[in-house]
Amino acid sequence: MTSVLTRNNVSLRGNEHGPPLIFAHGFGCDQNMWRLVVPAFEDRYRIVLFDYVGAGKSDLDAYDGDRYGTLEGYARDVTEICEELDLSDAVFVGHSVSSMIGILAAAAAPGRIGALVLIGPSPRYIDDDGYVGGFHEEDIEKLLDSLDSNYFGWSREMAPLIMGNPDRPQLGAELTESFCRADPAIQRQFARVTFLSDNRRDLAEVEVPTLILQCSEDVIAPDSVGLYVHERISQSHFVKMRATGHCPNLSAPQETIDAISAFLAQL
C-alpha cells in the first residue's frame, strides 16, 4: 500500500512550526484551486494541501467505488491525512462539497480538527419538502450527462500518463491542464455523491468554531442555503461576501484571505 501522503498527493508548505491549516478542494478540480489564497498564510501556518483520491494527482489505483460511494469515504481521506501527520486542532478550510466532508471528518476524529471554514457550503442540493437546495434530481442527471460529454482533457490514451512522468514533451502542454481532469467514471461517481447526498442532520453535530463564507449570486449554494447551515451550527459565524459565483478562492482571493484571517485571529 502506498502511503497516505502519496495516495492523496499531500503537499506541505508554510511554517512547519505553525498551527496546521488544511485546504480541501471541492468537486471538479484539485488543490490548485487554492494557489491564490495559500501564500497569504504561509508565514504563520503549517499548510496542508491534498487531492482527494480520484482527483488531481492522487493515486487513481487507490480509488475504491464502495469507499468513495459516500462522503464519509472522502472524510476518511481527511482523517487519515490528519493521523499520518499527527495533526491536532487543525483549521480545516473546505470549498463547496469539502464543507460537508470537513464536518464529517471533524466528527469522526475529535481533536484533529479544531475549527472549520466552510466556503459555499450546502448540506443538500436537491429541493425537498419545504427545503430549497436549488436543484431537482433531473438537474443532477443533466450534470452527469454533461460530464459524460466533457472530458476536460481526459482521454483513455492519456490516462496512464497523468499519474506518471511521461517522457513525451509533446504532451506537456496538455498535461498542464490536468487540474480539472479526472477519470470520467470517478468524476461521475463523485458528482453523484456530492449532489445527491443529504447532510442536513450532520450540521447539528458540529462542535467546533465555524466560519461560513457565502458568495453573492451563487447558483450552486444560494444565500438561503448558507443561512440554513448558519442556523444549524451553533458556534458559526456567517460572512456574506461581495464575490459572486461559487469559487471566491479564484475570483476574489483577497476578500477570501481577509475573511479567513479575521476568523483565525479570533480563535
Place this chain on the structure above:
Amino acid sequence: MILPPPSDERFYTALVDDDPHELYEDAPCAYLSTQADGTIAKVNRTFLRWTGYDSASLVGRVRFQDLLAPGDRILYETHFDPLLRMQGAVREVAVDVVVRSGGLLPVLVWSALRQDGTGEPAMIRTALFDATERRAYERELLAARKQAESAEAQATALARTLQESFLPPVLEKVPGLDIGGGYRPAGDGSEVGGDFYDVFPIGEGEWAVVLGDVCGKGAAAAALTALARYTVRAEALRTAQPGAVLERLHEALLRYRPSDFCTAVFATLEPTASGFRFAVASGGHPLPLRHRSDGQIETLGTTGRLLGIVEGAARRETTVALSPGDTVVLYTDGITEAPRDGELFGDERLRALVDETADEPAEVIADRIVAAALDFQQGHSRDDIAVLVIKVE
C-alpha cells in the same frame, strides 16, 4: 500566397462585402462578451437569432451561466469558471443553453479571458457553435458505449462462471494424501482460459488426477475443456491405464474437434503398504515433478505426443512408487514459460521453489507457485496458470 488577378470581381465582392461589423453580427457562430463575473456586455445577432432573446433583456442583466441548463450551471461553476481563471481559456465545452421558449440549444463553447494591465481578469470573450446534430450523434455513441460496457461486464461474468466449472469447487479429501490446487487465468480474467484440472475417485481407494491445457481462448476453449474433462472422467472409469485414457481423449478430439488439440497429464494413485503407486502418462504436457524428502527432484514419466494431432504415437505410462514425504507437482507451461524481458520463469526456478516450500501444506505450495509465476511477470499473466500439488502423508 497566390493572389488572384485584380480583374476577378468575385474576389473583391467577397473582400468588400464582408465588413467586420457584419462579420461580428451575422457570423456562423454566436459571440458573447461578458464581464469577468459572466454578466453579458455585448452579444451578436446570431446568438439572438438562435435563442430568441432580445439584446435589451440580456445586456447588463444576465450572466452567461444563468442562461445554461441548471445541471450545466454546476458544470460552469465547478469546471468552466475555474479553468478559465486558471488557464485563461476554455475550449470545446458541451453545454445546453436555455432559449427563450424554454427549450434547450446544445452548443459547443470556447471562451478566452482578457486581463487588464495589472493582470486582473477584465472580460471574457465567448464563441458558441450550434452543436445540435453533433450532440445527438454523440448521445448515440455514448449509449452504444454504455451498452458495450454492460455487454462486456456480462461476458466477463459468464467467463468467470464457466471457468469456475472447469475446476473442482473443493478438492476431494483423499485419505493419505494432501492435495492443493492453484489457478489463475491469463490477463484480467475477462476471458475463459484453457487450463483445467480435476481430482476424482475411480475405484476402491483409487484416485485419478488430470491437469491439462487446451488450445485457444474463449467459448471454443470452453467447449474443448468440457469435452476433455468429461471424456477423461468417463474413460478413467472404464480403464485405469493412464496411457489408454489419454488415447481415448486423443481419439475423441480427432473425431469431434478435428482442428483442435490439447496437452494433458493423467495419473492414477493407488494406495500400497508403503505409500502410493503412481501411474502417469503425458500427452505433450510438461512432466510432473517429484520432490523426495531428501531434497532430490526428478520428472516422472515420458512425454507423449500432443493430443488431437493426427500422427499420434502411443502415450506410454510410467509407474513409480511414492513414499511418505514425497511431493508431486503437476503444472501447465503458464508457469515455466512466464516471460520477463526475454527470459522465462523456467524449470530451475520452479524446482527451487518446490524444494524451498516442500514442508508446507499442498495448498500453500500451490499458492506460492502461482504467486511466484505472477510476480515474475509483474502481476500480469500472459498465459493461464494451473498447478496441482499432491503430497504423500
